[in-house]
Amino acid sequence: MNKILFVFSIISGAALVLFILPLLNLFTQFLTITNSLHEDWAVLLRITFFTCEQALLSSFVAGVFGCALAFICFETRVVGVKVIAILSHVTFFLPALIVALAIVGVWGNHGWVGKFFPESGVYGWLGILLGHLFFNFSVYFRLVGQSLLESEKSEEKVALSLGANRWTVFWSVTFQKIKKSVIQSFFLVFIYCLSSFVIILILGGGPRFTSLEVAIYQAIKVDFNLKLAALLASIQLLFCFVAHLFSGTASEVRIGFRPRLQELIYQCRTGVGEKLVFAVTWFFFCLVVLLPMIYLFVKGGTSISKLSPNDILGTLKFSILLGLKVAIVSSFLAFSSAYLARHFRSEKVKRWVSFLSILPVAVSNMVFGAALLTWAPSFRDLGSEGLWGVVVIQALSALPLSFRIFSESFSKIENEIYFSAKSLGASHSQLLTQVELPMLKKSIASSIVTGLGISLGEVGALLLFESSGNATFSIWLFRLMGKYQFGEANAVGVLLLFTMVCIFLVKESWEH
Amino acid sequence: MIKVLPFVLLFYGFFRFLGATSLVKSDSLNVYTYDAMMGQSGFGEILKKVFEQKTGAKLKLVSFGSEGEALNQLVIEGEKTKADILLGIDSSLSSRARATKLFAPISKELFEGLDPVADLGSDRLFLPFDFGYLAFIYHKKRFSELEVSGQLSNLREFMISKAPTKRVVIADPRTSSLGFSFLRWTQESCSNQKLLKQCWELFAPKLTTIAPSWSGAYGLFLQGEADWVLSYTTSRAYHLEKENNDSYNILIFKEGHGLQVEGAAVIKSSKKRDLIQAFLKLLVSEEVQKQLPLTQWMYPARQHTPLPKSFKDLPNPKAISFSNELSEDDRKKLLVDWIKWVSHLK
Numbered sequence: 001m002n003k004i005l006f007v008f009s010i011i012s013g014a015a016l017v018l019f020i021l022p023l024l025n026l027f028t029q030f031l032t033i034t035n036s037l038h039e040d041w042a043v044l045l046r047i048t049f050f051t052c053e054q055a056l057l058s059s060f061v062a063g064v065f066g067c068a069l070a071f072i073c074f075e076t077r078v079v080g081v082k083v084i085a086i087l088s089h090v091t092f093f094l095p096a097l098i099v100a101l102a103i104v105g106v107w108g109n110h111g112w113v114g115k116f117f118p119e120s121g122v123y124g125w126l127g128i129l130l131g132h133l134f135f136n137f138s139v140y141f142r143l144v145g146q147s148l149l150e151s152e153k154s155e156e157k158v159a160l161s162l163g164a165n166r167w168t169v170f171w172s173v174t175f176q177k178i179k180k181s182v183i184q185s186f187f188l189v190f191i192y193c194l195s196s197f198v199i200i201l202i203l204g205g206g207p208r209f210t211s212l213e214v215a216i217y218q219a220i221k222v223d224f225n226l227k228l229a230a231l232l233a234s235i236q237l238l239f240c241f242v243a244h245l246f247s248g249t250a251s252e253v254r255i256g257f258r259p260r261l262q263e264l265i266y267q268c269r270t271g272v273g274e275k276l277v278f279a280v281t282w283f284f285f286c287l288v289v290l291l292p293m294i295y296l297f298v299k300g301g302t303s304i305s306k307l308s309p310n311d312i313l314g315t316l317k318f319s320i321l322l323g324l325k326v327a328i329v330s331s332f333l334a335f336s337s338a339y340l341a342r343h344f345r346s347e348k349v350k351r352w353v354s355f356l357s358i359l360p361v362a363v364s365n366m367v368f369g370a371a372l373l374t375w376a377p378s379f380r381d382l383g384s385e386g387l388w389g390v391v392v393i394q395a396l397s398a399l400p401l402s403f404r405i406f407s408e409s410f411s412k413i414e415n416e417i418y419f420s421a422k423s424l425g426a427s428h429s430q431l432l433t434q435v436e437l438p439m440l441k442k443s444i445a446s447s448i449v450t451g452l453g454i455s456l457g458e459v460g461a462l463l464l465f466e467s468s469g470n471a472t473f474s475i476w477l478f479r480l481m482g483k484y485q486f487g488e489a490n491a492v493g494v495l496l497l498f499t500m501v502c503i504f505l506v507k508e509s510w511e512h
Numbered sequence: 513m514i515k516v517l518p519f520v521l522l523f524y525g526f527f528r529f530l531g532a533t534s535l536v537k538s539d540s541l542n543v544y545t546y547d548a549m550m551g552q553s554g555f556g557e558i559l560k561k562v563f564e565q566k567t568g569a570k571l572k573l574v575s576f577g578s579e580g581e582a583l584n585q586l587v588i589e590g591e592k593t594k595a596d597i598l599l600g601i602d603s604s605l606s607s608r609a610r611a612t613k614l615f616a617p618i619s620k621e622l623f624e625g626l627d628p629v630a631d632l633g634s635d636r637l638f639l640p641f642d643f644g645y646l647a648f649i650y651h652k653k654r655f656s657e658l659e660v661s662g663q664l665s666n667l668r669e670f671m672i673s674k675a676p677t678k679r680v681v682i683a684d685p686r687t688s689s690l691g692f693s694f695l696r697w698t699q700e701s702c703s704n705q706k707l708l709k710q711c712w713e714l715f716a717p718k719l720t721t722i723a724p725s726w727s728g729a730y731g732l733f734l735q736g737e738a739d740w741v742l743s744y745t746t747s748r749a750y751h752l753e754k755e756n757n758d759s760y761n762i763l764i765f766k767e768g769h770g771l772q773v774e775g776a777a778v779i780k781s782s783k784k785r786d787l788i789q790a791f792l793k794l795l796v797s798e799e800v801q802k803q804l805p806l807t808q809w810m811y812p813a814r815q816h817t818p819l820p821k822s823f824k825d826l827p828n829p830k831a832i833s834f835s836n837e838l839s840e841d842d843r844k845k846l847l848v849d850w851i852k853w854v855s856h857l858k
Contacts, residue, residue, distance in 0.1 A: 043848065101731050109679070109720070110736035123721045201684060201724040202732070206716070208855045218686045221577070223844065224584045224608075311552065377589045463547055463577030471551065481727035482548040484750045484809070486734055 002428040005343055008336040015333045016356060019396055022371035023363065026230045044215070048235055051212040054200065055193035057125075058132035059186050065133055065288065066140025067182060072281050073141075074148045075266040079278060085145075086508065087289060088138035090500045093453035095474045096135075096198035097481070098493040102292035103130055103203065105299065112291060127203025132196065133288055136189040140182070147181040148174075166266060187243040188361070194236055195364040212236055213364060220370045233367045240362025244355055296497065300490030307491055311476075315492075316499065319456055319472040322387065322394075327451030330395035334402030334447055335440075339432075342410040357403035360396040365460040369393055373464070389465035397461075398454040402447040409443040410436075449507045453500060473499065540570035541787045544582040545599040547575045548808075555807040562800060567790050579605060579689065579774075586779070587612055596782040597791060602774045604692045606632055607837045609777060616780040622792050629831040630773045630813040638775035641795050642810035644744040645829050646694055646770040648680070648763045654739050666767040667701040671715035679720050681738035686847055687724045690772065694742055695850055696834045697770030705849075712853035719854070745769070745829065746809045749822035753806065768830030774810065 073081045091099075107114040107122040107130060114122055122130070151174070159169045197213040204210075212232050219229040337357045341350045360368070372389065413436065421435050437444075459474045471479065473496040480489040541563075549556035556573045563571045576582040579600045586593055591614070601609050609615065610633070617636045630640035648670065664670050683691035702708040720738045723729035733741035740763075751757040776795055778788050794800055801812035805823050812819075838846065 043851065097728060097731075100728070101735065104732060104737055105735055108732075108735065108737045198724060198728075201687070202721060202728055205721040206719060206854055207684075207686075207722065207851045210851070214686065218847075221584070222580055222686060223840075224580075224587060373585065373588055377585070377592075460577075464581070475547075476551075478727070479547065479551045479554075481731060483551075483554075484730070484747070484754070486731050489731075 002343075004428045004432055005340065008339050011336045012333065012340055012353070015336075015396075015399075018392065019356075019360065019368075022368065022375035023233075025375040026226060026367070026371040027234060047210050047212055047215055050209065051194055052239070054128055054132075054196070054209070054211065055190045058129055058136065058193045058196075059189040061129050062133050062136040062189050063140050063182065063186055065284070066137035066185070067144050067178075069137065069281065069285065070141045070145035070148060071266075072277060074145050076274070076277055078281050080282070082508075084141075084285060086501060086504050087293070088141045089449075089453070089504045090497060091134055091289060092136070092138045093457035093500060094135075094497065095457050095459055095477065095493075096131075096196075097202075098296065098477060098489070098496075099134055099292065100131060100198055100202040102295045102493075103127065103134065105295040106291045112295065113287070123203060123205030124209070127205065128196075128200055128209065130288070131199035131203045132189075132193050134292060135199070136192060137288070139189050139192075140185045143181045143185045143188075144178055147178045151177045170266070183246070187246055191240050191243050191361045194239055194362070197364075213366075216364065216367060220366055226370065226374060229367065229370060233363065236364075236367075237359075237362050240359065241355075244358060293497065296490060296493050299487065300492070300494035303487035303491035304494065306488050307495075312495065315471055315473055315476050316495075318470050319499070320452075322390065322472060323452040323455035324448075325387070325391045326394040326398060326455040327448040329391055330398035330402050330451040330454075331444060331447040333395065334399055334406050335444075337399075337403050338406030338410050339436075341407055342413075354403075354407065357407075358400040361400045365393050365397060365458065365464075368396065369461060369464040387465070390461045393461035393465070394455045394458050395451065397458065398447075398451040401450045401454075405443045405446050405450065406440065409440050413439055445507050445510060449503055452503055456496060456500060539568075539787075540572055541597065541784060541791055542572045542574060542595045543597045543599050543791070544574050544576065544585060544595045546579045546582055547577055549573065549600060550575045553807070555803060558803050558807065559795070559800060563791060563794055566794060567787065569787055569790075571791070583609055583612070586614055590614070591781040593779060593781065595779050596784050596788055597779065598777045599795075600774055601632075601638055601777055602689050602693075602772055603632060603834065604689045604696070604772075606638060606775075607843075608840065610635070610637060610837075611840065614780055615777040618778055618792060619789070622796055625815055626796065626813045627811075627815045629771060629833065630811075631833060632773055632775045633837075638777050639792055639796065640773050640775045640813040641801070642804045642808055642813055643771060643773040644746055644810045645831065646690070646697055646772060647743065647745045647747075647829070648740045649733070649743050649747050649760050650740050650763060652759050652761050664763060664765065666765045667698060668707075668711055670763070670765070671698070671711045671718075678718050679738045680715075680718050680740040680742070681720050681729045681732050682722055682742040683726050683729045684722045684724050685850060688726060690726045690742065691722075693770055693772045695846065696838075697832060699846070700770070700832050700834055701767070709849070709853050712850065716854040722854070744772075744809070745826055746805070746811070746823065749805070749820070749826055750809050752825070753820060753822040762827060764827050764829050766830075768832040771831045771833050773813075773833075774808075 069084065072078055073084055078084075104111060104122060104127075106112050107127070109115070109118065109121065111122070155173050156169050159173055160166070164172075194211075195213045196211055197217060200209055200211045201214060212235060216229055216232045216236075219225045219232060334357070337353055341353045341357075344350050344353070369389075372393070417435060418431065421431050426434070456472065457474055459478060462472060462475050463478075473492055477489045477492040477496070480486070480492060545556060548554075550573065551557070556575070560571045560573060563569070574595070576585060579602060582598060583601065583605060586595060586598060589595070593614075598609075598615075615637045618639045620636065622639055623636065626640055627643070630643040632638035632640050664673060682694060685691035685695040698711060699708055702711050721732065723732060726743065729741055730743055730747070732738055733743075745762050745764075748760050748762050751760045776792060778792070782788060796814055798814060798817055801814040801817045804810055804812045804817075805820055811823070
């Protein structure tokens with residue numbers, strides 16, 4: 001084994017231990033004392049069924065919208081693709097409570113759109129689907145969009161020249177190329193929806209719509225029933241495992257935004273058609289994504305002046321510094337794991353590295369935080385003001401996405417490059433520093449932005465570990481809401497949104 | 513360089529860990545509390561400033577997402593905890609806290625002069641420092657005061673009457689202490705289980721939604737999503753004081769209103785008796801108590817504490833405190849039943 005592989009194995013192994021041991025400790029409690037659980041199993045079963053039902057439906061709806069948007073944006077010439085791409089990045093990282101209130105502001109009984117449909121009501125399935133659509137369409141948009149961008153179009157051209165119509169070409173050629181990214185996005189979104197909490201509680205409209213995550217919240221934060229929490233978390237993990245098996249371990253797509261090089265096959269032939277596609281795309285994008293964001297701007301914009309500039313700067317500094325720590329740790333871990341997955345000879349090891357790297361998706365921060373604190377209560381004091389606890393949890397949240405970014409990029413480095421470098425006498429460290437790192441520059445940027453975004457929008461780990469009163473934008477927003485200052489909270493939401501957009505703009509401009 | 517980087521990081525982490533586990537100074541007091549106390553010009557900050565000025569000792573406020581989580585952390589740490597005081601435990605958590613046997617009784621003289629309604633048990637394990645009355649808030653433009661007070665004299669009527677109590681938003685009793693206190697209030701208001709079930713079944717269709725927290729519920733109400741929101745009588749004081757807005761009114765029931773009391777508890781294993789005594793004395797002193805209305809938006813537990821004008825004008829309802837403390841099993845059963853009632857499950 002080469003030295004670098006050894007070092008990365010140690011790092012990934014240490015991270016794995018830090019992730020697995022607390023969870024094992026939690027699950028052991030459940031396994032040893034299962035008999036003492038006095039739960040209403042019928043209710044639990046119903047909750048599990050509903051959790052899967054809503055996750056499947058939400059993944060499907062987000063898939064239809066996200067794939068259609070990706071196809072229209074990358075396969076035709078719709079004006080404003082870049083705006084859609086930037087906003088798609090942002091939606092994924094916003095705090096759920098502010099999004100839920102913004103969706104109610106648009107679709108609620110007195111909302112901008114909802115008031116025209118007083119009988120329908122947003123609370124229930126409509127609200128749950130809209131909320132999950134807002135958050136998750138971007139997963140499809142980015143992954144499927146990237147797949148479309150990077151696929152070669154010569155087969156489509158041949159099929160068209162042989163007389164096939166564009167619909168047939170799409171189903172028999174293009175769709176086959178993106179099928180894998182669609183399936184992978186579906187299961188990724190499915191796993192995210194499994195652990196949905198605020199959206200289901202607020203937009204669901206009551207206990208009729210109770211997900212596993214609500215039961216976990218109650219078990220961990222209210223009843224402190226770790227046995228039940230472990231049981232429920234096991235169910236979530238089982239679903240994640242099954243979803244992972246279905247989606248396959250190897251992935252073919254990469255998160256990132258590249259200029260298109262391919263010819264447009266599906267471009268509208270008439271000007272009217274083009275305008276129609278443009279209008280329909282932007283109409284639905286506005287309804288689902290843009291209006292809630294505009295609502296946030298309108299409600300918060302006027303209150304920005306009420307926030308003290310010192311508080312804004314202090315929070316910005318704290319958020320960015322914490323975000324950078326998270327981004328660096330998660331990128332480093334993800335890079336190590338992806339390196340192992342690329343260079344280990346055993347296919348079995350590769351599969352396990354890949355599975356373990358995406359496993360944190362299935363464990364909510366709440367479960368992992370509780371497991372960590374039960375396993376090592378002093379973890380809360382680790383680092384100045386407990387911030388390393390936050391960094392560990394947030395970095396593990398970002399790991400699956402960052403790992404996906406790096407593993408895709410590694411898979412794009414052709415074997416011939418390795419052979420050539422080795423035949424010229426390059427050592428493993430030279431290969432890493434002079435071949436792999438330069439080729440992965442864009443992925444490193446993407447991974448850092450992902451870690452930063454997750455850290456900026458995350459609340460749970462900070463509430464659990466940060467004890468000194470320091471605040472990120474998300475925590476500040478929650479504190480303001482707790483003190484009746486909803487206008488100011490919306491203003492902080494606007495600042496958070498603005499910061500995220502700026503970060504993604506910097507990344508985009510750097511990439512090009 | 514790249515070869516040694518991981519080792520450098522590992523060493524850095526190791527030394528940071530060593531630094532973090534240094535012993536806590538004996539001239540400091542560790543107080544576990546919840547996040548809403550934190551932040552600039554929050555009650556926690558004021559308390560810290562005054563305590564440090566008066567005693568010369570440090571006050572370290574360690575915040576958690578909620579008071580329940582702070583208690584959970586104490587349970588995890590057990591007697592080895594570094595905490596000396598738990599600040600912010602409320603009536604809905606007191607039975608659970610009592611069962612942990614982690615707390616020591618508080619000296620009797622500290623309870624002198626406190627409002628009798630702010631009661632957290634006769635065993636003196638919890639020192640009350642603030643309280644609030646649960647109430648439904650409505651916008652004046654939606655209903656006139658006469659319209660609602662003429663029709664509704666108690667909580668049962670509010671829950672079952674056909675009009676005007678449509679479109680209500682409450683906090684979920686499973687995730688919010690306010691929501692749970694409301695469930696307890698309904699339990700007190702309905703004399704038996706059958707009536708309680710009926711009330712909730714008739715009330716459920718009027719609920720626009722059930723939010724996970726007070727802030728979620730109040731946010732929806734301010735957006736116009738509901739005509740009524742479950743909050744505290746002091747919500748009106750906030751709008752009067754900070755926004756000079758008289759539009760929000762409180763529905764007052766003649767039979768009385770559910771009460772939520774917050775208290776502080778002393779950790780049995782702590783050795784810093786003098787500092788703890790000084791802290792508790794300060795907590796219920798007039799100097800600190802008069803800060804509560806405009807920071808926590810709750811009534812101070814000390815009687816005759818000067819109140820801001822916005823508080824003085826609030827109606828002073830009869831208090832309904834929850835007569836019997838629920839055991840853990842009863843609490844869980846109540847919540848399971850509640851889910852069935854509001855979901856119309858058989």
